[in-house]
Amino acid sequence: MTMTDFAVRMHRTGGPEVLQYEAVEPGAPAPGEARVRQHAVGVNFIDIYHRSGLYPVPLPSGLGQEAAGVVEAIGPGVSEVAVGDRVAYAGGPLGAYATARNISADRLVRLPDGISFDTAAALMLKGLTAHYLLRRTCRVEPGDAVLIHAAAGGVGLIACQWARALGATVIGTVSTPDKAALAQANGCEHALTGVAPADLAAQVRALTGGRGVRVVYDGIGRDTFMASLDCLQPMGMMVSYGNASGPVAPFEPGMLAQKGSLFLTRPTLFHYIAARADLVAAADELFARVLDGTLQINIQQRHALADCARAHEALAARRTTGSTILLPQ
Ligand SMILES: NC(=O)c1ccc[n+]([C@@H]2O[C@H](COP(=O)([O-])OP(=O)(O)OC[C@H]3O[C@@H](n4cnc5c(N)ncnc54)[C@H](OP(=O)(O)O)[C@@H]3O)[C@@H](O)[C@H]2O)c1
Numbered sequence: 316m317t318m319t320d321f322a323v324r325m326h327r328t329g330g331p332e333v334l335q336y337e338a339v340e341p342g343a344p345a346p347g348e349a350r351v352r353q354h355a356v357g358v359n360f361i362d363i364y365h366r367s368g369l370y371p372v373p374l375p376s377g378l379g380q381e382a383a384g385v386v387e388a389i390g391p392g393v394s395e396v397a398v399g400d401r402v403a404y405a406g407g408p409l410g411a412y413a414t415a416r417n418i419s420a421d422r423l424v425r426l427p428d429g430i431s432f433d434t435a436a437a438l439m440l441k442g443l444t445a446h447y448l449l450r451r452t453c454r455v456e457p458g459d460a461v462l463i464h465a466a467a468g469g470v471g472l473i474a475c476q477w478a479r480a481l482g483a484t485v486i487g488t489v490s491t492p493d494k495a496a497l498a499q500a501n502g503c504e505h506a507l508t509g510v511a512p513a514d515l516a517a518q519v520r521a522l523t524g525g526r527g528v529r530v531v532y533d534g535i536g537r538d539t540f541m542a543s544l545d546c547l548q549p550m551g552m553m554v555s556y557g558n559a560s561g562p563v564a565p566f567e568p569g570m571l572a573q574k575g576s577l578f579l580t581r582p583t584l585f586h587y588i589a590a591r592a593d594l595v596a597a598a599d600e601l602f603a604r605v606l607d608g609t610l611q612i613n614i615q616q617r618h619a620l621a622d623c624a625r626a627h628e629a630l631a632a633r634r635t636t637g638s639t640i641l642l643p644q
Contacts, residue, residue: 321643323412323623326375328368331624334378334412341415344390349420351402355436356411357381358616358626358639359469360534360559365409366627369558372409378623379411379641380404383426383435393420395591401426405440406585412623414643421591424598429606437638438473438612440584442601443594444556445474447587449481450600452580453530453552457482460528462519462546464535465559466503467494467636472613474532475502480609486522488515488539490633497636501611512538516545530554537561549575556582613637619644 322339344350362378364370383403386396396402402423410416426435448470449455461478465471466487478485479502487503488510489495495506505522507515520527531543534557544553555563571577588594604610615637618626621644629635 320414321620322410322414322416323378323620324375325366325378328366328374331366331627333366334624334627336621339413341417344388344417346391347393347419347421348390348417349386349393349396349423350388350415350417351382351384351423352387352415353382353384353411353413353643354432355383356620356641356643357436357440358623358630358641359440360557360630363627363631364558369562377410377412379409380406381436381440382411383432383439386423387415389420395420396423396425401432403435403439405443406588412620412641414620422594424595427602427606430602433614433640434605434612436640437614438601438605441469441638442473442610443588443597444470444584445477446597446601447582447584448474448532448554448556449477451587452554452582455481455483455530459483459530460486460523462486462488462528462531462543463503464488464533464539464543466498466506468534469638470534471498472501472637473610476610477604478502479504480604486519486528494636501613512542515539515542519546527551532556535560536563544570544574544577547575547577550578551575552578552580554580554582614640617642
C-alpha cells in the first residue's frame with residue numbers, strides 16, 4: 316500500500332484561511348536533492364509574512380522553511396547525506412509544511428543522536444538566527460548590555476539564554492507578566508513588561524547607568540524601531556531583523572549620526588548560511604550548546620500539521636511563547 320503525502324499549499328495570499336491541506340506526490344528526488352520523511356515542522360513568523368503577502372512569493376506555493384526527519388531517498392550526485400540519516404534544515408524553497416518533500420541535499424544537516432526531531436524542528440531556524448545575531452552580526456562579549464525584543468518568543472528565548480551564557484546582561488521586552496517570568500527563567504535579567512515605546516529608552520538607560528546598550532536585536536519592526544535607536548550607546552549597533560508589527564518606515568540616515576554614530580543592519584539568516592560550510596559550522600555550534608545544556612529549547616505549542624492555521628492565528632495574535640511545531644500524522 317502506498318502512503319498518501321500531504322502538504323499545506325496556498326493559492327492566494329491572505330489570512331490563515333488561505334492555508335489548504337492537500338494530497339501531493341513529492342516524486343523522486345532530482346539530481347542533488349534528497350526526499351525527507353518529515354517528523355516535525357517548525358512554525359516561524361516569516362511563514363506569516365509569506366502567507367500574508369508581505370514577502371511576495373510566486374503562487375501557488377507551499378509554505379514553511381524548517382523541519383526535521385529521515386532521508387528516505389536521494390537523487391543522483393548527493394554526497395552530503397545518505398538514506399536513513401536523521402536530518403534537519405532551515406531555509407530553502409518554501410514547502411516545509413508537508414509530510415514529505417524533496418529538498419537540495421546541501422541544505423540538510425545531520426542530527427546528533429541527542430537531538431530529537433521535535434527539538435530540531437523547534438531550534439533550526441530560530442537557533443541559527445540566534446547564532447548569527449549574537450556570534451556574527453554583533454559578536455556579544457562578556458559585560459555587554461544587550462536589548463532583545465520579544466524576549467519570550469521563539470528566537471527570543473534562545474537568544475536570551477545564549478547572550479547570558481556569553482556573559483552579557485540581557486534586557487528584554489515582553490507584553491505580559493507570564494512572558495516576563497518565562498524570559499527571566501531563560502537568561503533575561505530584566506524583563507521590561509508592557510512598556511510603551513516612548514518610555515523604553517528611559518527604562519533601558521536606568522538599567523545601564525545611563526549609558527544604553529551595545530546592541531539592540533529588534534524583530535518587532537515598525538512599533539519599536541525608533542525607540543530602539545534611543546536605547547543604544549554611542550557607536551552601538553541596531554539589528555533590525557524582523558517586522559512582527561509591520562515594516563519599518565523610511566527614515567533619514569543622518570538620524571544615526573545624531574543618535575550617536577550608530578550602526579544599523581537589516582540582516583537575514585539566509586545570507587549567513589548560504590555557504591554550506593557556514594551552515595554546518597553554525598549548526599555544529601548550535602547543537603553543541605543544546606547538548607551541553609547551555610540552551611533549553613522550549614516547545615510551548617504543538618499542533619497537527621493539518622491545523623497549521625490555528626498555529627498561525629496564535630503566533631500573529633501574540634498568544635505564543637517559545638517555539639511552535641507542527642506534527643505530520
Ligand atoms: N532576519 C532573520 O534572519 C530572522 C530569522 C528568524 C526570525 N526573524 C524575525 O524574528 C522575529 C521573531 O520571530 P519568531 O518566529 O521567533 O516569532 P516570536 O518572537 O515567537 O513571535 C513574535 C513576537 O513578537 C512580539 N510582537 C510585538 N508586536 C507584535 C505584533 N504587532 N504582532 C505580533 N507579534 C508582536 C510578540 O511578543 P510580545 O507579546 O512579548 O511583545 C510576539 O510573541 C520575527 O519578526 C521574525 O520575522 C528574523
